[in-house]
Amino acid sequence: MARYSKEMKAAIIQKMMPPNNVPVSQLKKDTGITDATLYTWRKQARVQPGDGKNPDQWSAEDKFAVLMETATMNTTELSEYCRKKGLYPEELQQWKSDCITGSSKPAESRQAQAASQRSDKKRIQKLERELKRKDKALAETAALLVLSKKAEAIWGEREDD
Structure with a gap:
């Protein structure tokens, strides 16, 4: 089992992160490190998805992180970011509205749900x-x-x- 220095690991993780987004297959060829190790490092570093994975399969945390990352971007930067990640700006708008509606459920809705739960019980x-x-x-x-x-x-x- 090979041990890698912290500096080397950090440099490789940096290559996997935006704006570089170097694919794991390319890093495997360049460094000779197994793809399983690279995927583990990427997972531990919580690198955002975008390596060809369908955005519908992303976790809620990943979607929220993308929204936070793109919150201050202008239209040009947002378009470039979306191209790199394989997203559409409309998807980001939908995720944003989902976050807003999810966090601001009306009190009546919660009360109705509680009443429904009591009657079900x-x-x-x-x-x-x-x-x-x-x-x-x-x-x-x-x-x-x-x-x-x-x-x-x-x-x-x-x-x-």
Whole structure:
């Protein structure tokens, strides 16, 4: 297992980060370090996705980080950034509106959701009580059936008068 100096690791991670965005396959060829090691380093450094990964598969943290990174950019810089990352500016606008609407849910919506949860909980409790009652009735019926079969086995068939 090879050990790499902190300086070398930092330099390679810097190459993986924007604005360079050197692909892992290229770094593997250049440095001779395995791709698994490079991917691990990149993951540990929390380098933003953009290496051909579909933006729909990005985590919420990654999307938010991109929004924070692009918040101060002008249109030209934003367009260049989006090209590098394989994004569309419209996607960034959608992510921004999702963040805003997600963080500003109205109180009525939360209250309605809480009321719905309470009614669901009551319904679940009612159904559980009914299920227990039916289980007891089924167990009683099974016990009576077993007893009747035992009685038949001991005394024989019942004679009707």
